[in-house]
Amino acid sequence: MESLAGGPWSEWPVDHFLRCGDIAVRDAAAVRWFHAANSGDRAARAARSDVHMVEADVLLRGGEGGKGEPILAHPPDTDSDITLQEWLALMVDTNKGIKLDFKSLDAVEPALALLEMVRPRLLRPIWINADVLVGPGGSCVALDAQTILSSVTSACPDVTLSLGWTTGWSRHQAAGYEWPMVREMSELCRDLSQPVTFPVRAALVPRSLPELRWLLQQSDRYSLTVWTGKEDIYSVEDLLCIRENFDKSRVYYDIFEPQNSEFKKAIGIEQ
Secondary structure, eight states: OOOOOOOOGOOOOHHHHHHTTSSSSSSSGGOOEEEOOHHHHHHHHHHHHSEEEEEEEEEETTTTTTOOOOOETTOOOOHHHHHHHHHHHHHTTTOOEEEEEESSSGGHHHHHHHHHGGGGGGOOOOEEEEEEEEEETOOOOOOOOHHHHHHHHHHHHTSSSEEEEEEOOTTOOOOOHHHHHHHHHHHHHOOOOOOOOEEETTTTGGGGHHHHHHHHHTTTTTEEEEOOTEEEEEEHHHHHHHHSSSSGOOOOOOOOTTHHHHHHHHHOOOO
């Protein structure tokens, strides 16, 4: 699958790490993730690890409406022992790709400016993530899609976009990603030139297969990134169902243990 925007920031991780010899097959499940590298200790651990992609959450110190510098923290936290500038300085000396998950609109432009400053040393996939639409069970407020897209496409037109839905989950929830949700996302992304990955909640995907298959069919620039909440109940069989229904090069898995190891063992991919 070709990245139309061009450049290393828009190269699919599966292609980048295959080309570099870090994975052996063109299978996005082989790409390893480090989630929530939001402290100095976790960032250092991620930098030393054998993962391919490192994810962290970005907001301004002080939280929404804060006037401080961009830091790595996940709400309700509003402070951190590491700033984004320090975090990027650590990551540029690794071979890791980066996913920055924005929790605040105020943090986007100053964070992109910092990212641009280290561009010459970050010749690998860079993802910018934000939840921009309301999804199944979503109660959190989505970030304004047009504001995010305007800021990102003007400052970093070659970055990969990771655009998701706010979601909730309970064992009694029946709905998945419904047709109005995926059609709205398709309309939002139709005129973009960057690659786009859609983060989708593992427990909700098996009940949303026709909708999500349709969404990926709208462009070869699109992929899925399967993620999980810590309290979600789902099975390895659910993950195998997802794998059987999509192109293996177009679905990434950023999931918790022990399901991650069990899933990789079931599909014959070494950790």
